[in-house]
Amino acid sequence: MKKLLAAFVGSMALAAAPVAMSAEATKELKIAYDSDPVTLDIHEQLSGGILQLSHMAFDPLVRWTKDLGFEPRLAESWERVDENTMRFTLRKGVKFHSGNELTSADVKFTYDRLKESQDFKAIFQPFSGIKIIDDYTFELMTAEPFPLLLNTATYIFPLDSQFYSGETEDGKDKNAILKHGNSFASENLSGTGPFTVADRRQGVRVEFERFDDYWDTESPGNVGKIVLTPIKENATRVSALLSGGVDFIAPVPPNDLDRIKRDRNSELVTMSGTRIILFHMNQERVEAFKNPKVRQAVAYAINQEGIAAKIMKGFATPAAQMSPAGYQGHNENLKPRFDVAKAKQLMKEAGYEDGFTITMMSPNNRYVNDDKIAQAAAAMLARINIKVDLKTLPKAQYWPEYDNRSADMMLIGWHADTEDSANFFEFLTFCTESDSGAGQYNAGNYCNPEIDALVKKANVETDLDKRAAMLQEVERRLYDDAAFVPLHWQDLAWASKKGVNIAPVLNVMNFPYLGDLVVE
Amino acid sequence: MLAFLVQRISQALLVMFVISVIAFAIQDGLGDPLQEMVGMSVSEEEREAIREELGLNDPFLVQYFRFAGNAIQGDLGNSYFYSKPALEVIAEHLPATLELVIGASLMIILLSVPIGVYAAIRPQAWLSKFFMGVSTVGISIPVFLTAIVLIQLFSIGVTVNWFPSDTGWGQWMNEFLTTEGGLPSYGRGDELVHLFGTWHSGLFTREGLAHLLLPCISLASIMLPLFIRLIRAEMMEVLQSDYIRFARAKGLSAGRINFLHALKNTMLPVITVGGVQIGIMVAYTILTETVFQWPGLGLMFLEAITRSDIPLIVAYLMVVGLIFVITNTLVDLIYGLVNPTVKLAGKKA
Numbered sequence: 065m066k067k068l069l070a071a072f073v074g075s076m077a078l079a080a081a082p083v084a085m086s087a088e089a090t091k092e093l094k095i096a097y098d099s100d101p102v103t104l105d106i107h108e109q110l111s112g113g114i115l116q117l118s119h120m121a122f123d124p125l126v127r128w129t130k131d132l133g134f135e136p137r138l139a140e141s142w143e144r145v146d147e148n149t150m151r152f153t154l155r156k157g158v159k160f161h162s163g164n165e166l167t168s169a170d171v172k173f174t175y176d177r178l179k180e181s182q183d184f185k186a187i188f189q190p191f192s193g194i195k196i197i198d199d200y201t202f203e204l205m206t207a208e209p210f211p212l213l214l215n216t217a218t219y220i221f222p223l224d225s226q227f228y229s230g231e232t233e234d235g236k237d238k239n240a241i242l243k244h245g246n247s248f249a250s251e252n253l254s255g256t257g258p259f260t261v262a263d264r265r266q267g268v269r270v271e272f273e274r275f276d277d278y279w280d281t282e283s284p285g286n287v288g289k290i291v292l293t294p295i296k297e298n299a300t301r302v303s304a305l306l307s308g309g310v311d312f313i314a315p316v317p318p319n320d321l322d323r324i325k326r327d328r329n330s331e332l333v334t335m336s337g338t339r340i341i342l343f344h345m346n347q348e349r350v351e352a353f354k355n356p357k358v359r360q361a362v363a364y365a366i367n368q369e370g371i372a373a374k375i376m377k378g379f380a381t382p383a384a385q386m387s388p389a390g391y392q393g394h395n396e397n398l399k400p401r402f403d404v405a406k407a408k409q410l411m412k413e414a415g416y417e418d419g420f421t422i423t424m425m426s427p428n429n430r431y432v433n434d435d436k437i438a439q440a441a442a443a444m445l446a447r448i449n450i451k452v453d454l455k456t457l458p459k460a461q462y463w464p465e466y467d468n469r470s471a472d473m474m475l476i477g478w479h480a481d482t483e484d485s486a487n488f489f490e491f492l493t494f495c496t497e498s499d500s501g502a503g504q505y506n507a508g509n510y511c512n513p514e515i516d517a518l519v520k521k522a523n524v525e526t527d528l529d530k531r532a533a534m535l536q537e538v539e540r541r542l543y544d545d546a547a548f549v550p551l552h553w554q555d556l557a558w559a560s561k562k563g564v565n566i567a568p569v570l571n572v573m574n575f576p577y578l579g580d581l582v583v584e
Numbered sequence: 585m586l587a588f589l590v591q592r593i594s595q596a597l598l599v600m601f602v603i604s605v606i607a608f609a610i611q612d613g614l615g616d617p618l619q620e621m622v623g624m625s626v627s628e629e630e631r632e633a634i635r636e637e638l639g640l641n642d643p644f645l646v647q648y649f650r651f652a653g654n655a656i657q658g659d660l661g662n663s664y665f666y667s668k669p670a671l672e673v674i675a676e677h678l679p680a681t682l683e684l685v686i687g688a689s690l691m692i693i694l695l696s697v698p699i700g701v702y703a704a705i706r707p708q709a710w711l712s713k714f715f716m717g718v719s720t721v722g723i724s725i726p727v728f729l730t731a732i733v734l735i736q737l738f739s740i741g742v743t744v745n746w747f748p749s750d751t752g753w754g755q756w757m758n759e760f761l762t763t764e765g766g767l768p769s770y771g772r773g774d775e776l777v778h779l780f781g782t783w784h785s786g787l788f789t790r791e792g793l794a795h796l797l798l799p800c801i802s803l804a805s806i807m808l809p810l811f812i813r814l815i816r817a818e819m820m821e822v823l824q825s826d827y828i829r830f831a832r833a834k835g836l837s838a839g840r841i842n843f844l845h846a847l848k849n850t851m852l853p854v855i856t857v858g859g860v861q862i863g864i865m866v867a868y869t870i871l872t873e874t875v876f877q878w879p880g881l882g883l884m885f886l887e888a889i890t891r892s893d894i895p896l897i898v899a900y901l902m903v904v905g906l907i908f909v910i911t912n913t914l915v916d917l918i919y920g921l922v923n924p925t926v927k928l929a930g931k932k933a
Contacts, residue, residue, distance in 0.1 A: 096770075102620075102665065110623030182630045183623040243621055243634055246667050265676075266666055267887065268879040269771075293771055295877045296887065299732060303769045304877075307739035429890070460615025460892040467628075481625060491625065501627040 089274045090288040091583040093564065094310040096301050100270055100294040104261060105249035106221060107241050110183035110481065112574055119575045120272060120290070121161075122221035122255030123280075125152060125171070126214055130571055132390045132483060134214050138166065138222060138256060147209045147526065148192075152217075154200040158279040160224040162254040168202040173225035175204075181241055186501070187216060187481055209526045215482045224254035258283070258579025259290060269293050278579070285580045302559075305330060311564045311583075314574070316557035318379040318432060324559045333567045336381045337556040337574075338388045339479040340488065341431055343424075343441065343549040344508035350422055350472045353508075357414035359546035364407035365448045366441055368400040372552045375436050380552035385539040386478070386488040388553045390572070392528065393485025393535030398543050400550075407448045419449025425471035426454070427462040432554055438475055441549075469507045476505060477554065483573065485535045489519045493547050510547045588916075596909040603905045604655065607898040608648050617664050617892040638664075651898070660902065661895035665888070670899035672782075674881065678903075679783040680772060681869055681880030687800035688865065692808050700815025701850075704823060705842060716816075719809030727868055731802040731875040738798060741765025768795045770877040799876045806868055807861055814857060818850040852923055859915030863908050 101117040102109055118124070125139040136142075139152040158166040175194045178184045192207040204213065228239050228249060238248040253261055256279065259272035272290040293310065295301040298317035304310045306327055316324060316332065324332045345353040345362060352358045368382035384400045387393035411417055422445075426438030435456040442452035452473070457465065466474055480487035495511035496503035502516075515538055522534040542548070556574055560566045563584035569577040617640075618631050635641050639650065651661060660670045703712040722730075736742060744761035747754035773795040776784035786792025822828065823846055831841045870882035877883070881900065888896040 103667070109621065110625070182634070183626055186625050186627065242667075244638065244664050244667055245662060250667065265879075267884070291774075293877070295770060297874050297877065300735075300770055300875055300877050303732075303735045303739060307735070307741075307765055307767075307769045309739070309769050309771075458615065458890065460617075460619060460890060461613070462615075463619040464616045478624075481623075498628065501629075504628065505624070 089286045091286050092289045092291070093287045093312060093578070093581070093583060094291045094293070095312040095314075095578075096293045096295045096304050096310045097314055098294065098296050098298075098301065100267060100292060102266075103250040104253045104264070105241060105247060106223075107177055107181040107184055108243065108247075108250060110187075115573070115575045118221045118255075119257070120259045120578055121253055121257040121261060122223070123158075123257050125217045125220045125222070127218055127577075128483070128571060128573055132572070134218070139217070142214075142217075145203060148207070149203050149205050150213050151197070151201065151203045154202070155279065156200055158256050159277045160227065160254045160256055161260045161275055162224050162227045163277075164224055164226050164254075166222060166256055167199040168196040169199075170222045170225045171202055171220065172196055173228070174220060174223045177223065177228075177239065177241070178220070182243065184219065187219060191216070208524045211523070211526045211528060211531055212482050212484055212486075215484055222256065227252075227254040258285060262289075267294060280579070283580050284582050285578070287578060287581050287583055290578060305559055305561070308561070312558070312560040312566060314556075314558040314576075316559045318377045318557075321377065321379060321557065329562050330559055331562055331564075331566070332557065332559045333570055334379070334555055334557045335570065335572055336388065337554045338391070338483065338572055339431075339477050339554045340383055340386045340388070341380075341434075341437065341475065341477045341551045341554060342383075342386070342492075343473050343475055343551065344492075344506070344510075345548065346469060346472050346474070346508055348509040349469070350420075352414070352416055352420055353472070355414045355416075356545055357410045358416060361407040361410035361414065361416075361448055362445065362450070363546045363549050364401050364403050364410065365450075366444050366549055366551070367402040368551055369402065371437055371440055375433050375440055376552065376555075379432070379555045379557065381555060383550040383552050385543055385550055386492070387485040387535070387539055391480075391483070391485045391535075392532040393488075393539050395536040395539040395543075398539060404447055411448050417449070419451065421451040421453065422472035424452045424454045424473040424475075425462065425465055426456045426475040427459045428456040430459040430462065431475075431477045434475060434477075437551065441473075441551075466505070466507060469509070473549075474507045476507065478505070485539070486519050486523055489515070489538060489542075493542060494519070508548055510545075512541075512545065512547070515541055589913075592909065592913045596906060599905045599909055600902055603901050604652065604898060605648070607901045608644070608651065611892075611894045611897075614889065614894060614897065615892040617894060620891040620893075621664060655902075660899040663888070663893055663896040663899075665891050665893045665896070670896045671903075673884065673896060674899055674903050676782045677879060677881045677884045679779075679785065680878060681866075681873070681882060683785065683787060683796065684799055684803060684869060684872070684878060684880060685862070685865055687796050688803035688807070689862070691800055691804040692811055695804075696808055696811035696815055697847075700812045701819055701842065701847065703812065703816040704819035707820070715812060719812050722805055722809040723813075725805070727802055727806045727871050728875050730805045731798070731872060734798045734802060735769045735875075737763045737765075738767040739765055739769035767798055769798070771795060772879060799872050799878050802875070803865065803868055803872045807865065810861070811854065811858075814854055815850060818853055819846060822846045822849050848922065852919065855915060855919055855922065859911055862911050866904055866907065 099113050101113045106114055106118045106122060123137045125137060126134045127137050129135050138155055138158060140155045142150055142152045145151050154166060154168060160166060172194050178188050190206050190210045191204060193205045195203045195205065197203065206213065230238055232238055232248050236248060240247045242250065258275055258278050260275050261270060262273040263271040270292040274288045295304060301313050302317065302320045302324065305313045321332065324330050345359055347353045372378065372380040372382045382400045384398040385395055424438060424442060426434050428435035438454055438456060442454045445452050466476065478488060478492060490502060491505045493506055493510055494503035494516050495513060496506050496509065518534055518538055522531045525531040525534065556572065558566055558570055565582055566576065569581050618634060621634065622631060639647060654661065662668060663670045663673050666673045699715050703715055706712055741763045744758050747757040749755045749758055772786045773791040775789045775791045776786050777788045779785050786796055828841060828846055831845055869880060870886055872878065873880050873882035874886055885900045888900065
């Protein structure tokens with residue numbers, strides 16, 4: 065009897081809790097990021113800031129869980145109809161900020177728009193079409209079997225098709241995606257997300273308010289208002305947290321990690337990230353880099369552990385490959401190699417005992433400590449008689465140089481938009497083809513058609529275990545070939561006031577699910 | 585007077601022209617604005633299409649004349665990042681910077697004149713020596729360091745326990761040096777009063793003024809010592825001059841001599857220097873605004889550079905050029921008011 069009563073009370077509490085919690089979503093949260101979303105049109109640009117906005121004001125069909133799995137959001141369920149088709153069932157009764165109800169037509173509208181978007185169309189290229197079955201059922205179709213269908217579905221944040229259709233008062237198409245100049249969508253927004261944008265002054269502040277009719281009443285989130293201030297300067301962002309001016313900051317600069325750890329009123333959360341930092345060795349510019357032994361020598365000469373410990377202050381995970389742990393292609397057997405004697409030996413075998421001179425370029429304001437990393441690498445290469453002429457540039461000047469591949473070794477960081485290993489290879493190690501865009505950032509001009517073929521095979525393999533084995537094989541071959549010099553994955557760090565329990569809503573993609581945040 | 589203004593306006597136009605040509609000439613060195621506008625995985629083909637749309641592929645002269653043609657009609661182009669007219673963006677950011685500069689200038693004027701005069705009249709007093717010592721330190725600390733120290737002391741707060749706290753004096757010293765913190769460390773605050781147009785002011789609320797305090801002190805810190813020293817040196821020189829001695833001999837009161845006769849002549853060179861310094865202050869606002877995330881012109885300009893937002897950079901340089909010309913003109917006019925014997929347009933008396 066007691067047990068029964070306990071169970072009864074327990075279930076009552078469970079049933080009552082979400083209602084009670086969402087009703088008191090009144091906490092105000094002040095956050096400071098290093099940038100604010102450049103626009104309210106989530107299809108205008110593919111960037112971290114826009115994805116953060118997307119998760120606040122919109123909801124995806126499915127979203128990533130902490131361990132890189134998927135959880136249903138607006139799509140309640142999904143099933144494979146055949147090799148090339150996936151059928152999704154939408155949640156019923158979901159309201160947009162405008163009051164309209166979400167149906168399959170909105171998903172189709174969004175899909176069509178994504179196919180038009182300059183930034184997103186590459187991700188959606190494998191899709192061949194969308195078919196509406198009824199108001200709450202639709203099918204996504206691909207031309208070939210596509211293993212990353214759900215990964216890609218995390219980018220589908222349904223837009224309110226009625227809200228974005230028609231013309232504005234001055235006769236402009238509300239649906240237009242404009243990279244520059246104002247469009248209706250860049251200033252107005254209607255999504256299904258937990259927050260609506262109440263006020264926005266670009267570069268100064270964005271104010272979000274909790275959406276009263278948010279569908280997810282089971283979400284424990286109790287934040288009613290969010291004020292986002294972009295603070296680019298690292299020291300200022302940290303001071304804002306320490307002085308109590310804001311409740312939550314990201315990213316935390318490595319130099320201030322200790323300071324925040326020591327602060328009694330603050331909490332620090334760190335995670336190994338998925339952005340790989342690496343050097344390309346240009347084989348077309350330097351004859352010696354055509355020789356795999358020389359490339360291996362460079363890989364052996366560079367001390368990833370040292371860079372991660374000293375320059376990154378432990379705030380990076382040393383890497384020997386591109387795929388971080390958790391990605392399908394991550395090959396556990398690959399470990400960073402650092403052995404100067406071995407490197408010298410390889411240089412001797414390759415006939416370059418006396419070394420040679422190369423040029424190196426790195427940005428100095430794009431990745432964490434990027435210029436210092438390049439300096440350290442240059443010093444390490446000097447030990448095997450490779451003399452480095454290093455030039456570091458602000459990112460605005462660096463990328464045009466990178467596109468021209470204008471130095472012998474160039475540094476780049478890469479995060480896979482699909483959270484999948486194949487994306488790394490397609491952009492960074494594929495033989496460069498300007499038509500298809502393959503190898504667009506392969507500044508090493510490394511080219512191995514066999515490896516490319518294996519990746520392409522993996523891309524139509526829907527048996528995920530088989531696919532993982534293929535991608536791990538690719539990593540191993542690139543490692544053996546020393547196709548590039550991996551350095552580390554940048555760690556991620558967030559900090560908050562005590563009592564703002566951010567840890568549960570953070571993830572490795574760095575779009576916190578702030579709708580679910582519970583503030584004490 | 586009229587000739588003087590005509591001369592100044594033609595000067596201003598020349599300055600604008602030169603600035604616009606220089607700003608346009610260096611734009612290739614500023615980098616590719618596309619990088620900020622599109623994601624990494626956007627193909628080269630798509631990028632090329634946007635470049636074409638923005639007119640970035642046209643030859644230098646074509647781009648310049650298109651710009652100049654629009655500029656004459658008051659259109660300096662659209663900022664890439666803000667997606668609106670560059671002048672509108674500047675107008676939105678200008679009030680924040682002006683309030684900062686006004687606040688700092690007030691601090692400088694209200695403090696430097698009495699301190700400078702006092703230090704000149706009583707050069708041997710310990711208070712004078714203290715002020716001179718502090719100002720030497722002040723002048724040699726870079727403004728961003730001052731700002732960071734101020735934030736640490738008054739926003740975050742420090743707990744000092746250098747002295748033995750079991751003794752009375754030690755405890756007192758510890759408490760004396762410990763600061764509470766609590767002052768805002770960034771931005772202008774939430775409560776801005778709308779004045780007119782794009783001017784939202786923080787000058788009329790407690791919160792707004794609290795936000796203004798630390799940035800103003802930082803900005804003033806670099807100029808204040810300079811002015812104290814300048815006023816002191818000028819004043820001392822004036823006090824040595826014959827007419828002051830004569831006034832003393834005549835038996836005029838010390839107050840009248842110091843504050844009416846001497847101070848007036850002291851202020852002439854100070855105003856000239858002040859005019860130039862206001863221009864320099866614009867440069868220092870860039871540092872101050874960056875440290876305090878002050879949403880003004882300086883921060884906007886710095887970010888425009890990192891984004892290669894060329895239209896905004898050009899527009900900013902032209903507006904700042906205009907401000908320089910205007911302040912210098914005003915300085916010359918004030919100069920004429922303080923000392924009517926100064927000729928403005930350099931024509932025959």
